[in-house]
Amino acid sequence: xxxxxxxxxxxxxxxxxxxxxxxxxxxxxxxxxxxxxxxxxxxxxxxxxxxxxxxxxxxxxxxxxxxxxxxxxxxxxxxxxxxxxxxxxxxxxxxxxxxxxxxxxxxxxxxxxxxxxxxxxxxxx
Numbered sequence: 001x002x003x004x005x006x007x008x009x010x011x012x013x014x015x016x017x018x019x020x021x022x023x024x025x026x027x028x029x030x031x032x033x034x035x036x037x038x039x040x041x042x043x044x045x046x047x048x049x050x051x052x053x054x055x056x057x058x059x060x061x062x063x064x065x066x067x068x069x070x071x072x073x074x075x076x077x078x079x080x081x082x083x084x085x086x087x088x089x090x091x092x093x094x095x096x097x098x099x100x101x102x103x104x105x106x107x108x109x110x111x112x113x114x115x116x117x118x119x120x121x122x123x124x125x
Contacts, residue, residue, distance in 0.1 A: 020057070026119055028053035034112045040104030048097030055094045059087050084109035 031053050035043045043049045063083060089105040092098045100108065 038108040040101040044097035052095045
């Protein structure tokens with residue numbers, strides 16, 4: 001009976017890790033598309049894209065844990081949109097090769113939110 005309980009815990013942990021990895025991959029794809037279509041927003045290389053996707057995922061996770069709000073444009077209306085702009089803009093201070101202006105962060109949050117909304121599957125944590 002104990003082995004069944006430990007298997008359940010293991011599956012739960014693997015499910016959580018799978019969700020985090022899945023969210024990271026989706027965030028990287030969406031971020032790359034957003035940077036491509038947003039003037040004033042540049043990501044220099046694949047490593048900057050990967051690190052910025054990690055930073056965005058961690059920042060979104062922390063915002064959700066501490067406030068209950070999603071930092072995505074369609075997460076919680078205007079508040080979610082403002083959080084998305086701030087998160088996109090603040091990421092440049094943590095990642096080399098990631099550059100964005102305030103106007104690009106506003107446009108980028110709109111594009112990121114639309115693409116995130118359209119992507120299939122559950123992306124929330």
